[in-house]
Amino acid sequence: QVQLVESGGGSVQAGGSLRLSCAASGYTVIMAWFRQAPGKEREGVARILTNSGNTVYADSVKGRFTISQDKAKNTVYLQMNSLKPEDTAMYYCAADQRNYYSGSQLSSYRYNYWGQGTQVTVSS
Numbered sequence: 001q002v003q004l005v006e007s008g009g010g011s012v013q014a015g016g017s018l019r020l021s022c023a024a025s026g027y028t029v030i031m032a033w034f035r036q037a038p039g040k041e042r043e044g045v046a047r048i049l050t051n052s053g054n055t056v057y058a059d060s061v062k063g064r065f066t067i068s069q070d071k072a073k074n075t076v077y078l079q080m081n082s083l084k085p086e087d088t089a090m091y092y093c094a095a096d097q098r099n100y101y102s103g104s105q106l107s108s109y110r111y112n113y114w115g116q117g118t119q120v121t122v123s124s
Contacts, residue, residue, distance in 0.1 A: 002026040002113040004093045009118030012083055016122070020078040022093030022115060030099045031076045032111060033067060035089035035120075044106025045091070048076060049099065056105040061087075083122045090117040 008020040024031065032047035046057045046067040055067050066079040080087065094111035103110070 001097065002028060002095055004095055004113055004115035006091065006093045006115040006118040009091060009120050011121040011123065014083060014085055014122055014124050016083050017079070017081045018083065018120060019080070020091055020093075020118060020120075022076045022078075022095075024074045024076070024093075024095055027097055028074070028095040028113075029097055030110065031069070031093065031095045032106065033076075033078045034092045034094055034106075034108060035087075036092070037089040040089075042092075042108055043089075044104070044108065046078065047105055050076075058106060080120070083120075085122050085124045087120060088122050089120060091120050092117045 003025045005023045012018055028050055030049055033045040034042050035045055036042040045061055048055050048067045048069055064082045069076045093115040095113045096111045
């Protein structure tokens, strides 16, 4: 019911910035960004409730990353500043048409729709 298309990935030097975009087709109530590095588990980065704009961030990116949205375009963004080599990963957009009050806000199990991913590489 929902299709997600990510863009904006690339290669940057440590300390640089990138902005990822995720365009959604169909109605969503929650959208998020996850990342996964080779050999590591998928990690929730940030999420936004599309109605209220409420945001939640992983501790590892607080103060550096910002999730935002353009509601008219059904698009969410992830502004990534002060990038570190450990931020290198495939970044995935996720969404769902329902939200739950209990449990982790950044659990992958909350999301039934996923994009194809966009690679972010940060060199030292």
